[in-house]
Amino acid sequence: MMKLEKITPDTLRWLALGWMAIVLIGGVCTFVGALALLSNRDNAETSQQNTPMPTQPVAQALPTLEPGITPTVWMPVDDGTFALGGQTFVAPIAHPDLMHNIGMSWVKYQIKWDPSSDPGLATAHIEKAHQAGFKILLSIPGQPWPQTTIDYESYITYLTAVASSQPDAIEVWNEMNLDREWPAGEIDPVSYVNNMLIPAYNAIKAASPNTMVIIGALSPTGLDDGTNIWSDARYAQGMADAGAANYADCVGVHHNGGTTPPSATSGHAYDSGDNHYSWYYQPTIDVYHNVFPSLPVCLTEFGYLSPEGYGELPEGFGWGSGTTVDNQASWLAEGVTMARASGYVRLVIVWNVDSETWDDDPQAGFAILRPDGTCPACNALQAVMMGN
Numbered sequence: 001m002m003k004l005e006k007i008t009p010d011t012l013r014w015l016a017l018g019w020m021a022i023v024l025i026g027g028v029c030t031f032v033g034a035l036a037l038l039s040n041r042d043n044a045e046t047s048q049q050n051t052p053m054p055t056q057p058v059a060q061a062l063p064t065l066e067p068g069i070t071p072t073v074w075m076p077v078d079d080g081t082f083a084l085g086g087q088t089f090v091a092p093i094a095h096p097d098l099m100h101n102i103g104m105s106w107v108k109y110q111i112k113w114d115p116s117s118d119p120g121l122a123t124a125h126i127e128k129a130h131q132a133g134f135k136i137l138l139s140i141p142g143q144p145w146p147q148t149t150i151d152y153e154s155y156i157t158y159l160t161a162v163a164s165s166q167p168d169a170i171e172v173w174n175e176m177n178l179d180r181e182w183p184a185g186e187i188d189p190v191s192y193v194n195n196m197l198i199p200a201y202n203a204i205k206a207a208s209p210n211t212m213v214i215i216g217a218l219s220p221t222g223l224d225d226g227t228n229i230w231s232d233a234r235y236a237q238g239m240a241d242a243g244a245a246n247y248a249d250c251v252g253v254h255h256n257g258g259t260t261p262p263s264a265t266s267g268h269a270y271d272s273g274d275n276h277y278s279w280y281y282q283p284t285i286d287v288y289h290n291v292f293p294s295l296p297v298c299l300t301e302f303g304y305l306s307p308e309g310y311g312e313l314p315e316g317f318g319w320g321s322g323t324t325v326d327n328q329a330s331w332l333a334e335g336v337t338m339a340r341a342s343g344y345v346r347l348v349i350v351w352n353v354d355s356e357t358w359d360d361d362p363q364a365g366f367a368i369l370r371p372d373g374t375c376p377a378c379n380a381l382q383a384v385m386m387g388n
Helices: 009-050 096-102 120-131 152-163 189-207 232-241 281-291 325-342 376-385
Strands: 083-087 104-110 135-140 169-172 212-215 250-255 297-302 345-350
Touching: 083 096, 083 135, 096 104, 096 376, 104 345, 120 135, 120 152, 135 152, 152 169, 152 189, 169 189, 169 297, 189 212, 189 232, 212 297, 232 281, 250 281, 281 297, 281 325, 297 325, 325 345, 325 376
Parallel strands: 083 104, 083 345, 104 135, 135 169, 169 212, 212 250, 250 297, 297 345
Antiparallel strands: none
8 A cells, every 4th residue: 555645734834825816816816817808798789889770661641642542652864864753833832742752753844935035934944943853944935836946046035044953854945846936937947056956055064065956956847838738758958958867956846736646657536547657656757756866855745635534525636636635644654655765865854744735835735744633544554564
């Protein structure tokens, strides 16, 4: 057996001191470790407090819309290739939510100019449109005719003042191939280009380089007597020959006399059998696209007349008597679909959103807001613009 050594008092004393040292060192280490853990926890909590919480999507209020219109929350944006808008008659814009809801990013006003006109009205339209989130097109023709001449210098001065307020587009005159819009005997595309379009373009671009200049849309017609009315095809070719394409960003076109779907090329209520292009949507657009291949098309009036909800149409508008509100809705949607797919139609302005005028000029019959407050065309256009 191993012999056990006797433990002396000195040995016991050294063992006790060693044990105390071990306990003391362990305690110090435990304390330091605890402090480190507490410090890390405090730093983590402080970091969490100082780090912004993830932003939650803010629910937008649904638009205030007329009965029967499917609401959706979105703000359509003009992508620079194609856009939809609507002409309105109320200032400030009476139905901005409805128009945005449809997919309209543009609004159009028409201002009848004369030498005494104050550009302040145009400025007010521009400011209100921009505040409401729209781009704005101003169509600026003259006061109703007959008049004997046009004060071109005064007109250009007015456009210069309007352009200084930065509108997004200006349409230079309107239907200048008719004597109700241009002095009889002076209807002439070369005169329009040289005396109006060229100086207007230069003045507008000097005041507002980003404003789109649109050649005034003609009235689609095959009538032509050389004095009171010109065929729009002949007038358009005359403008092209005079160099109009060099002084414009877009060529204006109207189609608001149709009684058939946009895809149709025959069957108009007043078609005598020759299937003249002016009665039909795509053939009318083709005239301008072929004459001005370097310019996009701006359809500054596109609409269908329906007497539904109003009664008998006034004289001269009987061609629209068979068009229903459902026709209006589906044909507008079809036309916008075709325009968007064309690759050369830059802008479509629905004629119109909200007119309540029903007289010798039944503008209310073209309105997509109907007299009962419904808007069948709204849902149809929304579906097109949202890609449904």
